[in-house]
Amino acid sequence: MESGEVPASTRHPAGHADATAGPVRTYRRVVAARVGGPEVLELIEERVPEPLIGEVRVRVEAAGVGFPDLLMREGTYPGGPRPPFTPGCDVVGVVDAVGPGVAGVRRGDRVAALTYHPPVFGGYAEVVCLPAESVVAVPAGLDPAAVVSLVLNYVTAYQLLRRRARVRRGERLLVHGAAGGVGTAAMQLGRLFGLERYGTCSAAGARVVADLGGTPIDFRTEDFVRRLRALPGGGVDVVLDGIGGPVSVRSYRVLRRGGRLVLFGHRSTLVDGRRSARRLAAFYAGGATAVLANLLPGGRRVLTYRIAILRDRHPDWFRADLGVLLDLLAQGEIAPLIAERIPLAEARRAHERLGEGGVTGKLILIP
Ligand SMILES: NC(=O)c1ccc[n+]([C@@H]2O[C@H](COP(=O)([O-])OP(=O)(O)OC[C@H]3O[C@@H](n4cnc5c(N)ncnc54)[C@H](OP(=O)(O)O)[C@@H]3O)[C@@H](O)[C@H]2O)c1
Numbered sequence: 001m002e003s004g005e006v007p008a009s010t011r012h013p014a015g016h017a018d019a020t021a022g023p024v025r026t027y028r029r030v031v032a033a034r035v036g037g038p039e040v041l042e043l044i045e046e047r048v049p050e051p052l053i054g055e056v057r058v059r060v061e062a063a064g065v066g067f068p069d070l071l072m073r074e075g076t077y078p079g080g081p082r083p084p085f086t087p088g089c090d091v092v093g094v095v096d097a098v099g100p101g102v103a104g105v106r107r108g109d110r111v112a113a114l115t116y117h118p119p120v121f122g123g124y125a126e127v128v129c130l131p132a133e134s135v136v137a138v139p140a141g142l143d144p145a146a147v148v149s150l151v152l153n154y155v156t157a158y159q160l161l162r163r164r165a166r167v168r169r170g171e172r173l174l175v176h177g178a179a180g181g182v183g184t185a186a187m188q189l190g191r192l193f194g195l196e197r198y199g200t201c202s203a204a205g206a207r208v209v210a211d212l213g214g215t216p217i218d219f220r221t222e223d224f225v226r227r228l229r230a231l232p233g234g235g236v237d238v239v240l241d242g243i244g245g246p247v248s249v250r251s252y253r254v255l256r257r258g259g260r261l262v263l264f265g266h267r268s269t270l271v272d273g274r275r276s277a278r279r280l281a282a283f284y285a286g287g288a289t290a291v292l293a294n295l296l297p298g299g300r301r302v303l304t305y306r307i308a309i310l311r312d313r314h315p316d317w318f319r320a321d322l323g324v325l326l327d328l329l330a331q332g333e334i335a336p337l338i339a340e341r342i343p344l345a346e347a348r349r350a351h352e353r354l355g356e357g358g359v360t361g362k363l364i365l366i367p
Contacts, residue, residue, distance in 0.1 A: 028367070029125030030347040034083045035075035037274055038351040041087075043344070048127055051099030055129045058111060062144035063123035064090035065342075065350045065363040066152050066181055067242075071266055072121065073351065074275040081121050087347075088123025088365070089116050090151035092144040095135070102132040110144075111135035112151050112322065116308045124347050126367040133315070136322050139330055145364045149185070149336035150325045153362060156264065156307050157185035158321050160240050161193060164305050165260045169194035171237035174228060174254065176247060177267055178214060179205025181362045184337050186240055187212040192333060198236065200224055204358040208337070228254045235259065243267045245279065245286035248302075252293050255300040263287060264305040273355015337361025 025048045034040050051057045069087040071077040095109045105111070113135045115123045122128055138147050161167045173190050177183040178199020187209060190197045197214035199205075209216035217224045229235055235256040241248050242265025251261050269276065269283045290302050311318040328334045339361040342350045350363045 027126040028344065029086050029122060029128075030088075030344065031084045032073045032087055036073070038073075038348045038355065040073065040083070041348045041351060043347075049129050051097050051102075051129045053100045054102060054132055055099040056095045056102060056105050056111075056132045056135060057097040057099075057127055057129050058091060058093040058113070058135070059096045059127050060091050060093040060123065060125055060367050061110075062092045062148040062341075063088045063125070063344070063365040063367070064148045064152055064181075065124075065347070065354060065365060066090070067265065067267060067354065068152075070270060070273055070351060070355055074270060076266065076269055076275050076280060086122025086124055086128075088121065088125070089114060090148050091115050091123040091128060092138060092148045092151070093128075096127070099129075099132070105132045105135060109135075110138040110140070112138050112147055112326075114151055114155075114307065114311060114318070116311075124344060124365055126344065136319055136326075139326060142326070142329060145338050145341060145362075145366075146329060146336045147326070148364060149181070149338065149362045150322060150329060152307065153181045154185040154189070154325045154334065154336065155318065155321050156182050156305070157189050157240075158325060159307065159310060159317070160262050160264060160305055161186065161189055161195075161238070162321075163310070163317065164262045164303050165238045165240070167193055167195060167238055170196070172196045172231070172233075172235075172256075173198065174224070174236045174239045174251070175199045175214070176219070176239070176241050176243045176251070177201065177265075178212075178216070179208045179360045180242075180267075181359075182240075182242055182265075184208065184212060184361050185334075187214045188334050190214075192328070195238075198224075198228060202358065205360055208360045225250050225254050238262070240264065244269065245282040248286045248290040252290050252300065252302065257299045259300045260303060261290065261301070262303045262305055263290060270355065272357075273351065339363050341366050 072080040092112045173195040175186045179201040199209040199214045200219040206216035239251040239261045245268040339359045344367040
């Protein structure tokens with residue numbers, strides 16, 4: 001990716017450049033210039049923004065790459081940003097400037113944040129300005145790449161299990177995409193919560209799922225409905241479905257009485273990382289059918305989850321849950337799988353890798 005002059009229309013909406021402040025300092029960030037494939041990602045250079053009232057400026061040490069970033073780039077993420085925008089939902093870094101009216105956060109603090117504050121999405125950057133109340137202090141001594149894995153993937157997995165499905169020890173869990181970013185987090189947390197765990201994955205991910213103590217089910221060659229219904233007691237108590245479409249409808253069919261299916265993703269809407277109109281239609285048809293199943297008798301429920309919606313409704317839950325996860329990381333109870341650390345300038349390659357599939361764990365951009 002080449003770096004270049006930034007057109008005025010693509011300037012970062014958070015913060016503002018201070019024209020009076022001595023020599024011009026610049027920073028680099030990635031911009032999705034238009035809707036499309038990984039080739040729309042460009043590296044641009046512009047003036048370092050000054051934090052506005054209530055904001056802090058964070059010098060990014062690690063930025064997560066997640067499947068939602070690909071959906072936003074392809075323009076299929078509901079309510080997602082319009083280009084040009086900087087992708088990336090999660091960052092860890094050090095506060096290097098504090099805006100007026102900020103209390104409780106100081107220069108030099110290491111913090112983590114979900115950078116999903118429309119119109120700002122941008123974690124793929126050397127610096128980002130964020131609302132001070134959205135950042136969470138990170139204890140010393142933790143690897144920024146491990147910590148950034150907690151912000152989106154582990155908080156999502158934790159809240160899916162604890163706050164939506166409300167799992168109980170001894171229950172049986174099915175995680176779709178169990179070798180991926182959110183999937184590996186759910187498998188690790190499921191073990192701590194005392195769950196019997198099954199995970200769909202491709203052949204490439206089977207080893208990872210087994211190493212995490214789960215039973216892998218190959219989504220390409222095996223019928224997960226038949227396999228799980230054949231278990232003693234027939235079926236599962238909880239399904240986490242970040243795939244969507246026909247998978248959602250079939251997942252409902254493996255629920256036992258009292259079971260919960262939580263829909264949280266659109267993985268199936270991209271083919272080789274690119275949008276597919278046919279898959280998008282199947283996704284909405286499958287999701288609607290699954291949600292309508294709530295009208296059926298049988299005590300099974302279909303729930304939905306989106307991290308930013310829950311964070312905005314319950315900012316205290318987000319902080320508390322990320323705090324619990326930081327403690328678990330510090331105690332060695334969880335160990336995020338880092339698939340690769342990639343230089344910021346190679347964000348395009350990170351998107352190509354995630355779109356191709358077969359990535360186990362989380363891809364991290366290092367500015
Ligand atoms: N609701 C929220 O707040 C929230 C938050 C974070 C993520 N998400 C969503 O969660 C999903 C997963 O995100 P991620 O970053 O963890 O993605 P990821 O790392 O790409 O993981 C997805 C996994 O799903 C596997 N997979 C693909 N098709 C499958 C199928 N038909 N059945 C079972 N598994 C399949 C993939 O395997 P291969 O790569 O081997 O093909 C991959 O390992 C995405 O839809 C994302 O948008 C939602």
